[in-house]
Amino acid sequence: MSSPQATLRVRRRVDAPAPRRADIDGLRAFAIVLVVVYHVWLGRVSGGVDVFLLVSAYFLTASFLRRSNILRPADLVVFWARRFGRLVPAAAVTIFGVLAFAAAFVPGSQWQSIWAQSWASLFYVQNRELSATAVDYYARTEVFPSFLQHFWSLSVQGQVFVLWPILILAAVLITRASGWAVRTVATVMFGTIFVISLAYSVQLTAADQQVAYFSTPARLWEFALGSLAALLFPRLTLPVRLSALLGWVGIVALVTCGIVLDVGAGFPGFAALWPTLAAVAIILAGQTARPESSSSYRFLASKPLRFVGSSAYALYLVHWPVLVGYMTLTDSTNVGLGGGLIVIAISFIAAMIVQRTVELPIGRLMGGLRRNTVIVVTSILVVVVPLGAWQVADGVRTATSSPESNPGAAVLMPWLATRATIDAPVVPSSTRLDADxxxxxxxxxxxxxxxxxxxxxxxxxxxxxxxxxxxxxxxxxxxxxxxxxxxxxxxxxxxxxxxxxxxxxxxxxxxxxxxxxxxxxxxxxxxxxxxxxxxxxxxxxxxxxxxxxxxxxxxxxxxxxxxxxxxxxxxxxxxxxxxxxxxxxxxxxxxxxxxxxxxxxxxxxxxxxxxxxxxxxxxxxxxxxxxxxxxxxxxxxxxxxxxxxxxxxxxxxxxxxxxxxxxxxxxxxxxxxxx
Known part of the structure; x- marks a missing residue:
């Protein structure tokens, strides 16, 4: 009869997923490249963000599943501090860069919106801010989009990073109390979330697509699908030829999604099944005895995609502000071929700078709960201090206006004998315009x-x-x-x-x-x-x-x-x-x-x-x-x-x-x- 220690070791080996797969890292990089290309040249949504969300849930679920035997409630706090310790610094630097650009080049009438979205992006509620202010994600040809509009997906992802570990811990606790297998409990849980969220997504997309696009509940099924892949696929093994075919079908489907589908009118709903199932096909294709023999695997695990993958998060962060900044400076929503190449080149350079000066050094600094918490708080202050000071200074300037200095039409009425103060600030100030x-x-x-x-x-x-x-x-x-x-x-x-x-x-x-x-x-x-x-x-x-x-x-x-x-x-x-x-x-x-x-x-x-x-x-x-x-x-x-x-x-x-x-x-x- 084996000892408890031996049993624990066996269960850990059984529950452990396959080693980290280079093709899935490449899939994430490939998805980000599609996002950038579609944004810059096509002005459309590619479906790449949906893949990014799914893959993040795949890795998150696999990571927690590997440690399910020893998982404790206290581990969640440690996870959150570590995960946001990795995410927040680069995001904060990006938001700070947007604020600096806005102060130098953006008219003051747009500052109020940028301030509100900076706060929302910093605290992972940008999707709610965009939904509340009725931002049209597709209206590029009418007005310049928001510099931080793309933070909606990071906000949804951040909210799920808080929710998902709680759900996985609940599955683990149910397992310990019932004796059922953790994979079975988790599969039922995420399968239920998939069905309910997808149904809600379809209904909300039909009723109000713009709200649905930014809705976390309408997106949970995409994360649930990634979790189901992490739970079910590690036990499958496909023939090499079928693996290659499935992989290329997924890649082609992913590339053509934004061209074939009217993403602007149909996402998330049923339409988002196209890119997410394409990603599932690619993940499944890697479940073969000799994955490196598959051409689709080799493509996704290639050096160029691994290179992009090393700075994929930073590239996603910076590419959109660079694109909108270019539009602002050129006063045009049409970037063209040459302009697009400039935007992409600047985005890659900026991403590498963020990765090497922020992400890598922060990664080396990370440690225990206290240190990671300090990293998160310090990163938040990088935005809070200048943004708060800017808003306070603007409020002080606005408060100095008076009827004596700003009489408006009264100067045109001779019977009032009113004169305007020379060089007084004009009211309403640009940051108060929307409320006037x-x-x-x-x-x-x-x-x-x-x-x-x-x-x-x-x-x-x-x-x-x-x-x-x-x-x-x-x-x-x-x-x-x-x-x-x-x-x-x-x-x-x-x-x-x-x-x-x-x-x-x-x-x-x-x-x-x-x-x-x-x-x-x-x-x-x-x-x-x-x-x-x-x-x-x-x-x-x-x-x-x-x-x-x-x-x-x-x-x-x-x-x-x-x-x-x-x-x-x-x-x-x-x-x-x-x-x-x-x-x-x-x-x-x-x-x-x-x-x-x-x-x-x-x-x-x-x-x-x-x-x-x-x-x-x-x-x-x-x-x-x-x-x-x-x-x-x-x-x-x-x-x-x-x-x-x-x-x-x-x-x-x-x-x-x-x-x-x-x-x-x-x-x-x-x-x-x-x-």
């Missing part, structure tokens, strides 16, 4: 709460004032911006303010609309009739970018007549000019040299089209163009305030500075009890 929108106090409630579900989700109001008159605003984002010009007056005079605001959906019934927008219009009309607000404000015209073809929105007169008949006074705001370029970005790049200025005569009609809808005692038009484009010229900055947020919206800061002009205009309108 008019906001009310909260969702509509009580007597102001709409009945229709579509319109209820878009209804906002100020804190209710009992017995006070009501001011209602209906429309899209342009109605929202003009609300900023009247809101200071309404707050001072104690009015109730209610707004129905749906972006991209004009209140006029004849304008193009989605089904949801059409429903919203009908419900908004019913709400206005029921509410019978004292004053209703609408946008009375619609400007055309860079053309003087301004017009009344189709069908608006019907809405205006109905509102007037209900007893409400109606104000029709004239639309602001629209451009075919980002006015704020133009100012960032060119300053106040006049290159961004546009004559208003080329942007708006000679006469206000909304004047034709006015009715004495009921409907009035309000035109603030002279305070938006002074002296007949639209400029990006007036009174140290940015006039425009983008190519067609006023900044909330500037809209607010228009309120004295609005008040003066309202004093001339006898039917409106304001001002």
């Amino acid at each position: 929108w008019v906001e009310l106090d909260g969702a509509c409630q009580g007597a102001f709460q709409p009945v229709g579900t579509e319109v209820a989700s878009t209804c906002v109001q100020t804190e209710p004032v009992a017995g006070a008159p009501t001011f209602l605003v209906i429309g899209d984002s342009h109605a929202q911006q003009w609300l900023g010009a009247v809101l200071p007056i309404l707050r001072d005079e104690g009015w109730n303010v209610v707004a129905l605001l749906k972006g991209g959906c004009a209140f006029a019934p004849g304008e193009d609309a989605t089904e949801a927008c059409g429903t919203w219009r009908e419900q908004a009309e019913d709400y206005a009739a029921t509410l019978a607000a004292d004053v209703v404000m609408l946008v009375g015209t619609k400007a055309v970018p860079m053309r003087p073809e301004e017009r009344v929105p189709v069908g608006l007169e019907q809405r205006v007549d109905a509102l007037a008949e209900s007893g409400s006074q109606v104000i029709l705001m004239r639309d602001n000019p629209r451009f075919d370029f980002d006015m704020y970005r133009c100012w960032e790049e060119s300053g106040s040299d006049g290159s961004c200025d546009v004559p208003v005569s080329t942007l708006l009609a000679q006469e206000n089209p909304a004047d034709g809808l006015t009715k004495e005692g009921a409907v009035y038009s309000l035109d603030l163009t002279e305070f938006v484009c002074p002296d007949g010229v639209c400029t990006p900055v007036v009174g140290n305030v940015a006039v425009f947020l983008d190519d067609n919206h006023l900044s909330a800061t500037y809209a607010s500075s228009l309120s004295p002009a609005v008040e003066a205009a309202l004093q001339l309108i006898p039917g409106i009890p304001l001002g």
Whole structure:
């Protein structure tokens, strides 16, 4: 009868997987090369990242399985410290490099997004950040993508590196309590995860593909598939010829995945089975008595791929920021053949530098739990200290603005005798631009709460004032911006303010609309009739970018007549000019040299089209163009305030500075009890 020690040795030999396979290391390198090539020249997703995720689970599961007989809960902390001690330093250096590049070459209007994604990438939640901010992973031709967008997969992988050891330990504990084989328990566990996650992935991809792409639960099946390969394949042995055939089928399938499939519309879902099963075929192909005799094995284990594999992680980290940096410097999303070669060359050089100056030295420094934890914390501080200091400095600079230094449109109103401080910083600052929108106090409630579900989700109001008159605003984002010009007056005079605001959906019934927008219009009309607000404000015209073809929105007169008949006074705001370029970005790049200025005569009609809808005692038009484009010229900055947020919206800061002009205009309108 054998001793317990002998039994333990036998079980270790049985559970131990085959020695680390050069072909799987080559597969990982090959996948990264595909990712780089597809990103640089094809602007598509290759499926290589899916392979990378699967292979990481394969190695992770095999490693824990080898030590399953001696695995303890305390080992998990040691594993996490060691694993993230290897991953975080190179990632932190990459994020630091992105921040440095952004500070030097990226307009400030993009800094806020880069800051948020730097924090998210550093702490492995970038996939959630991208999903929350509705980033389109495929929209390269419209805007430059994020420098850190590719960290979504590293974030998913990092989250799984926390979860997977817990699951494997659970399988081990179940084994010890039940006496079942650890492979059997783990196979059932990861098989269940595979089925549930794949089903969820298919459902979510059909419902919201963009969210599904970044979703960790929708990706767990890919990791589970890698774990199943680690559990089941080591006991299989294939004939050499079948091995070679299976290997080349997997390689060809992997190369062609991004070309054949519409990855942008179908991943992850069923479509992601293509690259992952291709990787499974390649892994299975290596299960032969003489793997080196297989041509596919020799290809994946070749010196070039082993060379790439040594810096594969670093290459993945740096290639995307290098690509986006090149786009930024050349101001083009099309890198071309020559540009692509430059991007790839720089990426390989940067990857080797990161590997030799960060990864290898850190690897030699690693040791016990305490030392590895210090490495992780120190690496995090490499990003946290400069990023935090940058944000604090920007906040201090923004806090120095004041109405005296930044009067905006007030400098155009002689009766105010206001002058702007010379050389004062322009507000809103570029890092506060995205937040510079008019906001009310909260969702509509009580007597102001709409009945229709579509319109209820878009209804906002100020804190209710009992017995006070009501001011209602209906429309899209342009109605929202003009609300900023009247809101200071309404707050001072104690009015109730209610707004129905749906972006991209004009209140006029004849304008193009989605089904949801059409429903919203009908419900908004019913709400206005029921509410019978004292004053209703609408946008009375619609400007055309860079053309003087301004017009009344189709069908608006019907809405205006109905509102007037209900007893409400109606104000029709004239639309602001629209451009075919980002006015704020133009100012960032060119300053106040006049290159961004546009004559208003080329942007708006000679006469206000909304004047034709006015009715004495009921409907009035309000035109603030002279305070938006002074002296007949639209400029990006007036009174140290940015006039425009983008190519067609006023900044909330500037809209607010228009309120004295609005008040003066309202004093001339006898039917409106304001001002």
